[in-house]
Structures are given as C-alpha cells and as structure tokens.
Amino acid sequence: MILHNTHKLLLLLLFFVQIFSGFTLRIKYKFDIDSKYKAEAHINGKHSINGEFKTDYTQYYKVITSILSVNENDLAEIQDDGYYYINNTTIETLKEVKSNILTTYFKDNTGVTFAPTDTPFPVMRNIPYIPDIEITPGTTWDFDGLEVQEFFNDKIISILPVTVNYTFIGMDKELEDICEIKYTITVNVENKLTGSIDSRIRSVNGISNNTLLFNIKTGSPFKEIYNRDYKILTYNQSLDSNFVYEFKDTGERIWTLVEKIPETIMESLKEETKNIDDVTITQDDKGIKLSLDDIKFLPDSATLTETERIRVEKIANIIEKYKDKKTLIVGHTTDRGTEAGRQKLSTERARSVTDFLISKGAIIQENTQIMGQGGNQPVAPNTTLEGLKKNRRVEIYILEE
Template identity: 35%
Template sequence: MVMFKRFLCVVCFSFISFFAFSIDFAYGLAAGQMYRVVGLVEETVSVGGQSYFARVLNKSSISVEKAEGNRVFCKAVYVTAEEFSGLSLSVFNKQEDSVSEYWIDRLGNMEIDDSYRYPIVRNVPLFPGRELEAGDVWSASGYEVHYFDELGIKEPFKFPVNVSYIYVGPVSVDGNVLHRFDAEYPVFYRRKAEVSSPDAPVEIRGYSRQEHYWDVERGMDMFYREEFYFALVLNNGAVFEFDGKANAKVVWASPLDKAAVVDAVEKDIDRLDVPDASVESTEEGVKITLDNIRFPPDSAVLLPSEQDKLKKIAEILRKYPDRDLKIAGHTALAGTAEGRQKLSIERARAVAEFLLSLGVRSPEQMLIEGYGATRPVASNATEEGRKKNRRVEIIILEN
C-alpha cells in the first residue's frame, strides 16, 4: 500500500525576546531532553480509477544527545502503523520502525543523510532569525524525502519545496496563549535524470498547507495541522493521488521508573491472582507476558476465561494512563510461517480490541504486532514449551 506518511521534524523552541507579541523564534533544544511526537494521517489514495481510505499512525521518540555551538545532535526512533479494522473498534497494526540521527541548529537547518528515512519533511519549519510581529511573512527552502518500498524502489525520491510562512499571532486555546504561524508550499518537481525502473517516481505535483501552534512560556510546539494533495507520476505513466490531512502533537513525559513499575505490577498480579502472567523490564519499557493465552484452534476469538484474565490486566494498565501500549502476539511452531504470522497478528488484535472495549486506552495509544513463531522462549518439542510460546505480551512503553 503506497502512502504519504507525513513525518515532519517537530521540535521544541525557545524565544529570545518577548514584548507585545514580538517574537524571535529559535530552536532551543538542550542535551538530555527527550520527547515524542504522535501524529495521525487520514488520506484517500487513488490509482487507476480506484480509491481507498487509509489512516496511518505516526510516532517518533526523540532524544537530544549532545549540543555543539548553536546546534544539537538528535537520535530518533520513528514508528508507523496502519489502521486494522475490526468489527466495532479499530487498532493500529505496526508496519515499520526506523532510526535516524541528525544535527539541527537554532533556526531549523538540518544536517541528515538521505539514507535515513525519517523525518520525511525537512527544514520545515525554518525560522528567519529576526523578531516577528503578527502579519509578518518570510520564506525559506525545505525539502521532502520519500521511500517507496511498496513499488520495489530502493533509492529515495527527494524534491525541494519553497515554503511561504506567516506569523498569524497569539491565539487562545483552552485558556492558554499560543502563537500560530502558517506554512504553505506548492510542489511541482520532475526528475531530470533517467530512471531504469518502470515503477520509479519521476514527477510530483501538489501542495501542503500547515498550521503550527507554539507555547512560548513552555518553549515547545503544542501541535500542528496539515492539509495536503500530491499526485505522484511513475515512469510507466501510472499516477497515484494522495488527498488528505494530518495532525500531530508533542508529548513530554518523565522517564519511566521501570524498577518501581515492575515491582508494583508484580504485586498487582499476585493480588489479583492473574494466572500464567509475569512481568519484566525491557529496553522498550515494562513487559507483561501472558503465557498460554487460550483461543479455539486456529481462531482469534478470546475465550471467557481469557477475557476474565484481561479484565484484571486492564485494572493494572489503568494505573499508567499516560503510557502507550504495544500488544505483541506469538504462536507455537505449528502450520505454515504465513499462517502463524497471520494468526499472531489476529490474536494480538483480539487482545487490543478487548482492552479498548474496557476503555483502557484510545486507539492512538495502542499498537499491535505479530511475530508468529519467530521468537520462541521455550522448546516447541514439548506441550509445556508450546504453552509458553503461545503468548501475548503487553508492553507499557517507555516513550
């Protein structure tokens, strides 16, 4: 499925002067800071006279590693997930994760190798380095970099954009004063070099219109909205159209005290008498493992006993409402690899949708992933081992 995922480089900023809403915007990241950006893309994709609607969840976790002069070095993990439609609820099925490293200076200029897939939109926003008052405008150059693995294309499709900005001024949002500026750019780009693959993109046209909202007192970007349309022309003449909207917000969270959470969850598992459950600290966060989670053969329908177990787990998860969850499904070694993979995703989805029905999280706070039988924790030669491998993991994520 070909999609425009719309990862922008959203970071916090500080201001140098503030008087009568005259502001000199500048990025103000400091070493040791960590934050994440959660975004949702809703788009209609059209090709060959057929259209489909897609919802894509984008999450990025950014860590500022060090500062050097007027710039900082960042490491980021980007996760994308597509909506997985169920009978009454929807969860997002994780598609990929990717790591990036880049430098960014006070005005927003990035130094990043094109081999990194994200962020897709770069040098946007880019600040002018002077004080701005409501109504002031400026322009700057940015660019976008897209990968189209779905088409079998390995090299990136990179094109420049000339962005027009306007500082709209202060606005009141939920009783808080934020500062809005808009960014807009048209796109018309045609590759000059010849490409050999018939599926390679050679031309793109369209536009992006963005609204950004900044909290000056806290020195951070609260959220942005985007409307976009792009028509992508392939070398074989096929045209993909993407018509949609996106939004994202920045979330700051204190580090997860994994040791304390593990201890508290262990006590809750004992208190609630949750069978076949264990908890441990991992790099991702705190993982609750449910061994031998039972379904009818080759089915993803939760048995009543498992629903009772998950109701107890839900009580535990409600204690950490600000932390996102990942639900991972695993199977024993039976059937085909394709069948095991499909079943593990469906069972993770069943658990996620049941937790959603209990109001544990919103769909945007939960991802599912299936591993089939690729990550066994015991031998599949014995029934006891297979019980351990038929498991679902619920990870309370660090960031």
C-alpha cells in the same frame, strides 16, 4: 469567565502591539535529554487516477520522539518510534498497527536534519526550518528540504527534494507562548533513476500549504495543519502506459509531552502478578510490559482456551486500575508456518486478548492499539520446547503517553 475574557483581551492586545512596535523574536528548537514527545496525525483525503475519482481515505499515524543525547553545539540525537495504522482507523476506534518503524537520526536547533536514506521517518527533513536570526511579523525565508513518501504502501520509499517558503505571522492571539508560521512546500521532481525515487514514478508535482503553531517556551511544535495536492505520473511497463495518481488531502498533527510512568506502578504489578504462572513484568522505551508467555489458544485459532481465560482474567483484574492509560497489545508466534500465516495469527491473537480485556472492563477500546509481530521477535531459540513456549506470547503494554 471574566478572568478568561480578560486573558484573551490581553493576548489580543499583545498581538497588535507586536505588529506596530517593532516586535522581534529569535526562535529555535530546544532539546532536553530523556524527554519524549508524541505527534499524532489524522489525515482525510481523496484519490483519483487519470482524473477519475477512485476513493476517499483516512489515515492515522503516531510518532513517539525521544531525545537520546545533545552535544555542545545543540545537535540532538533523536529516536522516532513510528506507528502507521490500517486505513480508515479513527481516533475513537480500536487501532490496528500496520507497521512499526524505529529510526535514529540527528537534528540541530534550526531544524536541519541528518537522517538515514532507507527509512520513512522522519517524513519531513529540514522542515520546518527556523533561521537563527531575529524575526518579526512578516519576515520571510526559504530553505530547501526533503519529503519521504511511500506512495504505494509496499515499503518502497521515495525521497523528494522540495522547495519551502516560510512567513512568520507572529504570536498567536489566543494561545500563550505559541507563535504562528505559515509555509508552502512545492515539489516539482523528474525521476532521474538515481535510486532515491521509486523507479515506477516518472514525476511528482504538487503543493502543500501548512500552518505551524510553535511553542517558543518549550522549543517544540505544538500543532500543524496542512492541505496537500500531489500528482504522481507513473509508467506501467507491462501495459506500456502512463497513469496519473492524484492525492488531495488535509491533515492535522498535534504534539504533546510524554510523561514517564512512575516506577511504583511496575513494582506494584510485579507484586500482584508474582503468583500467576508465566507472566514477566519489564519496562522499556514504550512503557511497562506484561508478557504472557506460553499463552494457549485452541489449535490453529485465536480462541483462548478455558484455562487461559482464567489466567487472562486475573491479569484483567490487576490492570483495570490503569485503564485510563493508553495500552498496546502485541501478539507473537513461533517460527512455525509461513510468514504471512504467522503475521495473521499473531494479529488475530492480539485482537482476541484485547477483546477479552475490554469485555472485562480492564482496558478502554479507544485507548488501545493492537499489533501482530508474527515470529519476527523471538526471545528464545525456537529449537527447544522451552523456547517455543516463551516465543508463543502476547504482550500487554501500559504506554508512556
């Protein structure tokens, strides 16, 4: 306890020294090839229409950021693997993935971003921007950015030009190697129908106040807190009427380094599952994947057959030793039926396998996510019996996070 308090006093002393001693600092983003970061965001807000309160909402999303390459000018090629979860998901509950989006873009060491215009990730572009200059507590700067939003949850995105004003506060009083930057995002946009903003929107006005904690040693964000108040004026052509949607919310994003899963785990899983039929073990960017091919349920349902329960229980006994790790269960179907029906069935089957694994103590609910992919990711042609068996599968991921 004495050592802990002494450390806090030293950090507090350094905080005051930097203010009165001409302390300066040059901050920049750093990119290490093959490194991964996870950013998790949790948002709570209120939604009103024409000034009348409509609903409270909770949102949760996660982005796994991988550094693919870095050139001699410190321009990094980055891949974001983004997961949006159904509304009212919390960190403590089983998380159902609403959508999973993979985006590749470029970013330099000041935060300037070069990204596709047809994807919601990264949500903030050129934000936060950190100038390549010596800064001291109280230094301010401005740099315009872009904010990408899907306001009506129907996959139609709007790219909004925003003005951003920054102030460098200094090194944090309690956290080592962490500095604090405050910035305000102001949006004041009239839709000129150029295609970059949803045509239903006439204007967007609002402000977001943000506090960023940045790790100067790793060159990456550590934590961000924001308060946002946006008003969206829309026009309903069929009703010949305007509506004002207002969103007030607070959010928190936390970044952590993702550690790779040791290759010995995959080799062990291959050895332990070699006598179980139709199980394939592979490794990809998400982690280690156990694919249960030709998985059998009762007709047109998500109920495992008795023989299938025996197979899945064998898997449960094997993966139980890794239950402290995050897991993702993904359901897949063949191309039979409607798209909506396939999506619903694949999600229900992923949930069924998840519930069974939880009941056997093989995985932990709060560490687990589920996702249905319908028939969107076939691994074989649906024109043969063998292909149908391979596509009718559930995948269990042991995640690298």
